[in-house]
Amino acid sequence: MSTETKPEIDIDRSVGDFRYEMDYAYDAGVGLTEATIDYISDVKGDPDWVRTFRKEGYRKFLEKPMPTNWATKDLENIVFENIRYYLAQGQQPKRSWDEVPDDIKKTFERLGIPEQERKFLAGVEAQFDSEAAYSNIKAAVGEQGVIFVGSTEGLKEYPEIFKKWFGKVIPSGDNKFSALNSAVFSGGSFIYVPPGVKVKHPLQAYFRINAQNFGQFERTLIIADEGAEVMYMEGCTAPKFETSTLHSAVVELVAMKGAKIQYITVQNWSSNVFNLVTKRGLAHEDAEIKWIDCNIGSRLTMKYPGVVMKGKGARGEVVSIALAGDGQHQDTGAKMIHAADNTTSNIVSKSISLGSGRATYRGMVHVPKHLKGCKNNTECDALLINTHSRTDTYPAISVRGQGNAVQHEASVSQISAEQIFYMQQRGLSEGAAMSLAVNGFVNDLVQQFPMEYSVELKRLIDLEMEGSVG
Amino acid sequence: MSASSLSICDLHASIGGKPILRGLTLDIPKGEIHAIMGKNGAGKSTLAKIIAGHPDYTVTSGDVLLDGESILGLEPDVRARLGLFLAFQYPMEIPGVTIANFIRAALQARLPQGEELEATEYYAKLYAKMDALSVPRNFTSRSVNEGFSGGEKKRCEILQMAMLEPSYAVLDETDSGLDIDALKIVSAGVNALRGPNIGMLVITHYQRLLDYIVPDKVHVMSEGRIIHSGDKDLALKLEADGYDWVEKQFGESGSKAA
Numbered sequence: 001m002s003t004e005t006k007p008e009i010d011i012d013r014s015v016g017d018f019r020y021e022m023d024y025a026y027d028a029g030v031g032l033t034e035a036t037i038d039y040i041s042d043v044k045g046d047p048d049w050v051r052t053f054r055k056e057g058y059r060k061f062l063e064k065p066m067p068t069n070w071a072t073k074d075l076e077n078i079v080f081e082n083i084r085y086y087l088a089q090g091q092q093p094k095r096s097w098d099e100v101p102d103d104i105k106k107t108f109e110r111l112g113i114p115e116q117e118r119k120f121l122a123g124v125e126a127q128f129d130s131e132a133a134y135s136n137i138k139a140a141v142g143e144q145g146v147i148f149v150g151s152t153e154g155l156k157e158y159p160e161i162f163k164k165w166f167g168k169v170i171p172s173g174d175n176k177f178s179a180l181n182s183a184v185f186s187g188g189s190f191i192y193v194p195p196g197v198k199v200k201h202p203l204q205a206y207f208r209i210n211a212q213n214f215g216q217f218e219r220t221l222i223i224a225d226e227g228a229e230v231m232y233m234e235g236c237t238a239p240k241f242e243t244s245t246l247h248s249a250v251v252e253l254v255a256m257k258g259a260k261i262q263y264i265t266v267q268n269w270s271s272n273v274f275n276l277v278t279k280r281g282l283a284h285e286d287a288e289i290k291w292i293d294c295n296i297g298s299r300l301t302m303k304y305p306g307v308v309m310k311g312k313g314a315r316g317e318v319v320s321i322a323l324a325g326d327g328q329h330q331d332t333g334a335k336m337i338h339a340a341d342n343t344t345s346n347i348v349s350k351s352i353s354l355g356s357g358r359a360t361y362r363g364m365v366h367v368p369k370h371l372k373g374c375k376n377n378t379e380c381d382a383l384l385i386n387t388h389s390r391t392d393t394y395p396a397i398s399v400r401g402q403g404n405a406v407q408h409e410a411s412v413s414q415i416s417a418e419q420i421f422y423m424q425q426r427g428l429s430e431g432a433a434m435s436l437a438v439n440g441f442v443n444d445l446v447q448q449f450p451m452e453y454s455v456e457l458k459r460l461i462d463l464e465m466e467g468s469v470g
Numbered sequence: 471m472s473a474s475s476l477s478i479c480d481l482h483a484s485i486g487g488k489p490i491l492r493g494l495t496l497d498i499p500k501g502e503i504h505a506i507m508g509k510n511g512a513g514k515s516t517l518a519k520i521i522a523g524h525p526d527y528t529v530t531s532g533d534v535l536l537d538g539e540s541i542l543g544l545e546p547d548v549r550a551r552l553g554l555f556l557a558f559q560y561p562m563e564i565p566g567v568t569i570a571n572f573i574r575a576a577l578q579a580r581l582p583q584g585e586e587l588e589a590t591e592y593y594a595k596l597y598a599k600m601d602a603l604s605v606p607r608n609f610t611s612r613s614v615n616e617g618f619s620g621g622e623k624k625r626c627e628i629l630q631m632a633m634l635e636p637s638y639a640v641l642d643e644t645d646s647g648l649d650i651d652a653l654k655i656v657s658a659g660v661n662a663l664r665g666p667n668i669g670m671l672v673i674t675h676y677q678r679l680l681d682y683i684v685p686d687k688v689h690v691m692s693e694g695r696i697i698h699s700g701d702k703d704l705a706l707k708l709e710a711d712g713y714d715w716v717e718k719q720f721g722e723s724g725s726k727a728a
Contacts, residue, residue: 417525422562424546425522425555426576426630433547436575440566440613
């Protein structure tokens with residue numbers, strides 16, 4: 001494990017790197033105490049059970065040590081006392097962009113969110129620091145009984161569904177950061193899709209950090225009832241600050257019998273963000289949960305989306321692309337917990353390390369002894385661009401019992417000087433040649449993204465590569 | 471030496487301090503096809519790479535001129551955009567990048583900033599060139615050279631050449647690894663590109679290729695220099711009698727003895 005401090009880096013991430021000055025009506029101040037939690041609960045008008053849940057989370061957060069026994073020591077550079085845990089202009093998201101305050105609206109307009117909503121989305125939630133500024137669902141989708149609101153509205157308006165699953169897939173004490181999120185969570189989405197309803201177009205959330213020394217702790221809960229289908233996409237950006245920013249989300253998915261959930265992330269955090277996210281789905285009988293995860297940017301990302309296959313015939317899949325730029329560490333992977341017969345999981349992970357960037361893959365596949373007919377396939381491929389780039393793989397596979405099959409393939413490759421020369425001979429600059437080779441490396445995965453996102457992804461990779469060749 | 475030519479003037483080059491080219495001079499005017507023949511190790515492929523600007527080689531003296539302008543200080547991609555093409559002896563694989571996207575990116579790189587290649591026209595042209603080279607249409611969606619047979623790789627090189635329309639092309643052992651049918655197809659492709667607007671340098675070990683791509687001039691390379699030049703009959707004589715006589719008569723050791 002490396003202990004060196006990270007050098008400041010400056011990669012062109014012009015799309016997200018801007019910021020408008022803001023006045024916040026609600027500010028929990030700097031640092032975290034029980035009073036901070038009470039402030040958040042008061043401002044949000046939490047029911048008592050939520051206040052208790054938060055306090056319990058806080059206690060567990062204090063108890064749990066930093067996971068530096070296995071993870072990077074860079075975590076120790078997070079100064080929890082310097083972080084602001086809640087910043088908002090108001091609590092009620094607007095249903096129309098016209099009502100969103102101008103200073104927030106222009107941020108999302110610049111990021112292209114209202115335009116995307118018009119073009120291809122079934123619903124959008126746009127979170128600005130701690131609270132959603134905008135949340136809306138297309139009338140036709142709402143009429144099918146689909147619920148798509150923020151977490152605060154979800155727990156207040158739909159307590160019977162919300163309480164049943166909230167904190168059940170990921171208990172608050174799962175890890176130090178899920179505990180922290182449980183203590184101070186705000187924002188994120190609550191989605192419920194009724195039985196048999198197949199939402200045709202994706203629902204999208206956009207998470208924007210605008211403030212310095214800030215922590216964003218959204219909490220998302222998605223429930224697809226029997227036979228329902230939904231695709232959810234999230235995008236994230238932040239401007240580049242001198243000081244570090246913390247993003248620590250918890251995302252829980254529940255797919256009931258025969259349901260399908262696809263959760264797509266395209267993250268493009270600036271290089272000062274610690275991105276420590278816990279994501280897990282619970283798949284009942286014949287249900288399918290698929291995480292498509294693209295991690296670009298951030299200073300350190302630790303994220304291992306998981307699927308607990310609880311019902312017979314359930315399927316779990318994680319498709320992930322990580323791009324570790326100079327000075328960045330992408331510590332990503334997947335967790336597949338087989339808990340019923342004939343469950344199938346698939347992990348495909350591709351990482352690219354540029355300059356001093358480091359990509360780590362951690363995969364956990366667990367099949368207990370009493371199960372039959374379980375299958376896992378794991379492929380993880382790493383591409384190193386420079387000689388001092390780094391990649392590590394930590395597979396943890398425990399498969400017991402008869403008739404269970406596991407396949408694991410890993411590869412590390414480098415773009416050779418001869419490949420670059422070949423492409424340059426055709427007229428491509430060195431940077432363009434690198435970009436093309438990297439895009440080729442992830443091409444089969446990028447094709448699994450919806451078109452609008454794959455174009456964005458290609459553009460982000462091109463930008464990142466431009467900064468990497470002299 | 472004309473302003474409309476690829477000129478190599480008294481070129482000396484080395485790799486890791488070891489001299490490879492030792493005073494090579496050659497002038498390929500537009501509209502002509504020249505062939506370089508020579509034994510293995512004569513430096514033929516090295517010459518091709520040095521013209522294209524491979525970073526492993528150091529030019530110690532001499533010059534390479536494209537239409538009268540030196541290209542030695544230029545990056546390989548700049549040379550390419552000036553109209554230089556190299557058909558590789560061993561084309562590289564680029565996993566995940568389709569041929570269609572690769573050629574498109576190469577053409578796009580030749581356009582001024584902000585200008586987009588017109589997709590419909592591009593595909594029309596690509597398909598026409600593919601048909602002419604008997605390249606199946608499903609090739610466009612295959613990754614560049616990945617899992618290709620030797621013949622497919624060489625056809626793919628000629629397809630790229632046809633699409634990029636260079637003013638000078640160096641074909642490095644394009645015949646190696648080809649059976650007779652593939653050789654005919656590739657040669658027909660090269661011949662179709664032949665004309666007043668392109669000068670070609672064909673590097674080969676065997677005379678066989680020159681039955682199909684008939685050169686205007688044939689040069690014999692030995693120990694990093696051109697030691698003898700002639701017309702297409704020289705190739706036939708080399709095929710029949712081997713290289714020893716020409717090296718003895720014109721080569722370094724031969725001249726010393728004389």
